Amino acid sequence: MGSIGEPNGHIELPDKNDPAIQLVVADQDEIIAQQEGNSIEWRGALSKEAYLRREVHLASTALTEDGGLTCWALVYQPSPDRKRQVLCGCETIRKKALVSRDGKVEETTAHGIGSVFCPPEFRGKGYAGRMMSDLGKRLQSWQAEESRRVLFTVLFSDIGKKFYARNGWQPFPSSHVSLVPTTDSIQGLPPVSLLNSEDLVELCNIDEKLIRNRMTRSAQSTRSEVALVPDISAIRWHHCREEFVANELFGRHPDIKGAVTGDVGSRVWCYWTRVYTNPREESPNTLHILRLVVEDESISDFAPATAEGVARQKGSQTVSAMASLLVTAQDEAITWDMKKVQIWNPTSTTLAAVQLLDDKAAVQHRESESIASLRWHGEGSWEEVDWICNEKYGWC
Structure with a gap:
C-alpha cells in the first residue's frame, strides 16, 4: 500500500470505506492546497499565480459570496491528534432553479458541482467515488430553505459519462453547434444593438418570466421539467471570469457582452463569454453563447433541433434575427482572438440560423467533455425529467 506523508511519519492509504474518512467543508489551507494541485490542469492560459x-x-461574485460557494474535502483523520489529510475535493455553487411538475412551477435551490479533483498520488483508490456518494446525500438538504427544497443537482463531466452516472448524476443531452468566425457578410439581416453589462439586468428579469410562463404551460405534463435560472448573478459570474483572464492577458477586458435585435415583445437576444484555453493544448479559444432568448412566446420552444x-x-x-446576432458574435470572436463561436443544445430555430451562415454546420454530440449530468432528488425517476434551457450559462 502507499503512504500519506505527515510531520510525525507516515500512514498507509486507507480503504475508501474506512470510518475515519469523512466529507467536510474545507478550511482555507485545504482550499489553497486543492487549488494549487488542480491549477496544472485547469489554469488554461493563466499562470499558476x-x-x-x-x-x-x-x-x-454575487453568485458565490455569502455562502454561495462551498468548498468540500474528503479527509482522512484516524485520530484527533493527527492533522486531517485531504484525499480529494470539489466545489458546489448554489443556484436558483425552477421545477415544473404536478400542475405548478416551484422555485427551488439547486447546486452545481465543479472542480472535482483528486491528487495523482491518491487516484485509483475509489476516493472520488466515495466523495461523490457522500456529497450526493449531503446536497439533498444543503442550504435549502423549507419552501425551496433541493430537488436536483448538476455537474458537467470532462471524464465521459460513466463515472458520475455510477454515482447518481445521469448524463443528459450534451450537444453543440459551432461557427468559425469570418468577415464574410450576408445581406438583408436585421440591425442589432450591442449589450453592455448594465443592459443585462432587465433582459435577465424578462427571460426568467418567460421561462416561468413556458414551464407553467407545460406543468400539466406527466413529466417534470427543470431549469437553472439565467439570472444576472449567473451571467455575471461568467463575465467576471472572462474579464479577469482578459485583463491578465491583454491589460484590458471586453465591454460588449451580447446583442439584441427586434422590437419589444418580439425581440431576440443573446449573451456570450470568451474562454481562453491553454495555448499548449489543442482546444481553441471559444466564444460561447451563454444564453439565446426569443421573446415571442408563440415562437420559442425547448425541443432539440x-x-x-x-x-x-x-x-x-x-x-x-438569430443569424444577425451570431454574425455580431463572430465579429467579437475575431476581435478577441476566438477561433470558434459555439452554442449548446440548439433548437431547430437556432440550427436554422447557424446554417443560414454556414450550410455545412451540424450538431455535434459530446461524449467526453462538458457532459451535462443531473441527479434528481424529487419524486419519481430521473428518466421522467426534462432539463430545459440547458445552455452554457449553467456550466460551472
Whole structure:
C-alpha cells in the first residue's frame, strides 16, 4: 500500500470505506492546497499565480459570496491528534432553479458541482467515488430553505459519462453547434444593438418570466421539467471570469457582452463569454453563447433541433434575427482572438440560423467533455425529467 506523508511519519492509504474518512467543508489551507494541485490542469492560459488570484476573485461574485460557494474535502483523520489529510475535493455553487411538475412551477435551490479533483498520488483508490456518494446525500438538504427544497443537482463531466452516472448524476443531452468566425457578410439581416453589462439586468428579469410562463404551460405534463435560472448573478459570474483572464492577458477586458435585435415583445437576444484555453493544448479559444432568448412566446420552444424543425423555420424572421446576432458574435470572436463561436443544445430555430451562415454546420454530440449530468432528488425517476434551457450559462 502507499503512504500519506505527515510531520510525525507516515500512514498507509486507507480503504475508501474506512470510518475515519469523512466529507467536510474545507478550511482555507485545504482550499489553497486543492487549488494549487488542480491549477496544472485547469489554469488554461493563466499562470499558476494568476489562476490562484482568479479563484479568490470569483469567490467574491454575487453568485458565490455569502455562502454561495462551498468548498468540500474528503479527509482522512484516524485520530484527533493527527492533522486531517485531504484525499480529494470539489466545489458546489448554489443556484436558483425552477421545477415544473404536478400542475405548478416551484422555485427551488439547486447546486452545481465543479472542480472535482483528486491528487495523482491518491487516484485509483475509489476516493472520488466515495466523495461523490457522500456529497450526493449531503446536497439533498444543503442550504435549502423549507419552501425551496433541493430537488436536483448538476455537474458537467470532462471524464465521459460513466463515472458520475455510477454515482447518481445521469448524463443528459450534451450537444453543440459551432461557427468559425469570418468577415464574410450576408445581406438583408436585421440591425442589432450591442449589450453592455448594465443592459443585462432587465433582459435577465424578462427571460426568467418567460421561462416561468413556458414551464407553467407545460406543468400539466406527466413529466417534470427543470431549469437553472439565467439570472444576472449567473451571467455575471461568467463575465467576471472572462474579464479577469482578459485583463491578465491583454491589460484590458471586453465591454460588449451580447446583442439584441427586434422590437419589444418580439425581440431576440443573446449573451456570450470568451474562454481562453491553454495555448499548449489543442482546444481553441471559444466564444460561447451563454444564453439565446426569443421573446415571442408563440415562437420559442425547448425541443432539440431536428431536420424537420429546421426546414419549418427556414426563412422566418426569428431565424434572420438569430443569424444577425451570431454574425455580431463572430465579429467579437475575431476581435478577441476566438477561433470558434459555439452554442449548446440548439433548437431547430437556432440550427436554422447557424446554417443560414454556414450550410455545412451540424450538431455535434459530446461524449467526453462538458457532459451535462443531473441527479434528481424529487419524486419519481430521473428518466421522467426534462432539463430545459440547458445552455452554457449553467456550466460551472
